[in-house]
Amino acid sequence: MENEKYDVVIGLEIHMESKTKSKMFCSCLNNPNESVPNTNICPICMGHPGTLPVINKEAIDNIIKLGLALNCKIADYTKFDRKNYFYPDLPKGYQISQFDYPIARDGYLEIKGENVPKLIRINRIHQEEDAGRLAHDNDKTSMVDFNRAGVPLMELVTEPDFTSADEVVNFAKELQLIARYLDVSDANMEKGEMRIEVNLSLKRKGDKKLGTKVEVKNLNSFKSVEKAILFEIGRQSKMLDNGEKIIQETRGFHDVKQVTLSQRSKEESHEYRYFPEPDLPPLEIGEERTSELKAEIPELPSSKRLRLEAEYGISDYKTIEMFADNKDFAEYFEKVATEILNWMQHERIEQNKYFELIKIAVNYLTSDLIGLNNGQIIDFSSKIDPENFAEFTVLIYKGDISSKMAKIILKEMYDLNKDPTHIIKDKGLKQIDDISEIENIVDEVLKRNGVAIQDYKNGKTASFQFLIGQIMALSKGKINPDKAKEVLLQKLENI
Numbered sequence: 001m002e003n004e005k006y007d008v009v010i011g012l013e014i015h016m017e018s019k020t021k022s023k024m025f026c027s028c029l030n031n032p033n034e035s036v037p038n039t040n041i042c043p044i045c046m047g048h049p050g051t052l053p054v055i056n057k058e059a060i061d062n063i064i065k066l067g068l069a070l071n072c073k074i075a076d077y078t079k080f081d082r083k084n085y086f087y088p089d090l091p092k093g094y095q096i097s098q099f100d101y102p103i104a105r106d107g108y109l110e111i112k113g114e115n116v117p118k119l120i121r122i123n124r125i126h127q128e129e130d131a132g133r134l135a136h137d138n139d140k141t142s143m144v145d146f147n148r149a150g151v152p153l154m155e156l157v158t159e160p161d162f163t164s165a166d167e168v169v170n171f172a173k174e175l176q177l178i179a180r181y182l183d184v185s186d187a188n189m190e191k192g193e194m195r196i197e198v199n200l201s202l203k204r205k206g207d208k209k210l211g212t213k214v215e216v217k218n219l220n221s222f223k224s225v226e227k228a229i230l231f232e233i234g235r236q237s238k239m240l241d242n243g244e245k246i247i248q249e250t251r252g253f254h255d256v257k258q259v260t261l262s263q264r265s266k267e268e269s270h271e272y273r274y275f276p277e278p279d280l281p282p283l284e285i286g287e288e289r290t291s292e293l294k295a296e297i298p299e300l301p302s303s304k305r306l307r308l309e310a311e312y313g314i315s316d317y318k319t320i321e322m323f324a325d326n327k328d329f330a331e332y333f334e335k336v337a338t339e340i341l342n343w344m345q346h347e348r349i350e351q352n353k354y355f356e357l358i359k360i361a362v363n364y365l366t367s368d369l370i371g372l373n374n375g376q377i378i379d380f381s382s383k384i385d386p387e388n389f390a391e392f393t394v395l396i397y398k399g400d401i402s403s404k405m406a407k408i409i410l411k412e413m414y415d416l417n418k419d420p421t422h423i424i425k426d427k428g429l430k431q432i433d434d435i436s437e438i439e440n441i442v443d444e445v446l447k448r449n450g451v452a453i454q455d456y457k458n459g460k461t462a463s464f465q466f467l468i469g470q471i472m473a474l475s476k477g478k479i480n481p482d483k484a485k486e487v488l489l490q491k492l493e494n495i
């Protein structure tokens with residue numbers, strides 16, 4: 001939505017927990033979701049005197065991959081710094097982070113803008129470590145769990161390139177997807193594996209100077225991000241309308257009340273006194289390692305969308321998104337597509353019918369099959385062999401089974417992982433296509449329904465539908481409905 005008086009300027013800081021075996025600087029297990037408190041801790045991540053941190057190579061590889069996927073420059077030389085502050089969940093009294101030499105910088109990500117694609121510039125991505133977690137018991141006792149302390153965190157900072165909540169959510173969703181494709185973070189917002197901080201300011205339309213920036217935290221879903229931004233735009237617009245001054249502060253989003261509330265103002269903000277981490281050597285990354293990691297980067301969502309459209313003729317935007325969002329499901333579909341090609345050769349179906357068959361397969365995959373699986377979108381390989389699904393598609397295409405039968409067969413395939421030909425045989429489901437067989441059934445129905453024939457002759461069109469119903473029932477739904485209609489019409493003409 002376009003704001004009439006003010007330009008909205010938004011930048012983001014996003015933290016993502018890096019997916020590694022061990023923590024950032026020790027060999028403790030990286031499992032921030034461990035339910036027994038203080039299980040994965042050791043003297044290093046507890047900051048005991050005399051211990052020395054060691055850099056986790058896997059974490060650095062993850063951040064380099066993320067940087068490359070986001071078109072960043074990867075630093076040859078990088079180093080770690082201490083960010084000093086006191087908080088009960090921070091055992092060392094400082095966090096190891098990166099101040100002036102981040103691992104990745106100057107990248108960008110293309111997102112869906114208002115009308116056209118938009119480039120969001122990425123200022124930097126740096127490596128740091130997570131803090132522990134506090135739990136409060138009836139406001140009387142506070143407890144601390146250090147399982148998360150020292151877990152590798154990737155912090156991404158964007159330029160203030162966003163102008164709406166939609167753009168921010170599009171960016172965050174695409175980033176989450178990329179992290180998952182790269183397998184560098186699970187990036188679940190609900191689990192705190194991905195945390196978004198919004199920096200938002202308003203300025204009068206056309207003004208050069210930026211307005212006062214407000215930082216919003218505690219956003220644990222895309223919905224909260226959207227709501228918080230809309231709330232802040234409303235709140236700040238109203239203040240500016242009334243001639244009030246915006247205070248530079250940090251605000252938290254209140255999920256229940258759906259408002260942002262002040263947490264601390266600038267005067268209380270921290271002076272971190274960064275200085276180079278004396279216990280860690282500077283890190284030289286080098287061309288070789290970067291190009292090795294570049295080679296490991298899989299196809300990313302943006303290329304996948306384009307390829308699905310070109311290779312399979314899928315033009316429906318929602319279908320493409322469904323495949324882009326669910327990597328395993330898309331892989332299953334592509335296996336089915338390959339098998340369809342084999343079946344087409346086997347059945348001597350012309351190559352130019354491929355997209356037609358793909359369309360049938362996509363329809364049954366994205367609606368019926370997911371429906372059978374209670375809406376869960378998964379890799380269906382273990383449920384239905386891709387070859388069987390391809391055969392099923394070919395049977396529908398050839399008209400060997402009606403859409404009604406297809407639903408019965410698909411359920412059976414899903415429940416028993418059997419091939420459709422066997423199910424058709426076992427259940428006697430093959431469509432009745434033979435014209436003399438169809439004529440016999442129609443004759444039988446006409447013989448039994450003299451009154452309906454009379455009604456039809458007298459112009460009651462509903463009688464035709466009634467007769468078709470009788471024909472379907474007598475054939476147990478197996479008759480080819482189009483052919484049955486044709487035969488019935490002919491026979492009625494001649495009575």
Ligand SMILES: [Zn+2]
Binds near residue numbers: 043046150
């Ligand atoms: Zn440890």
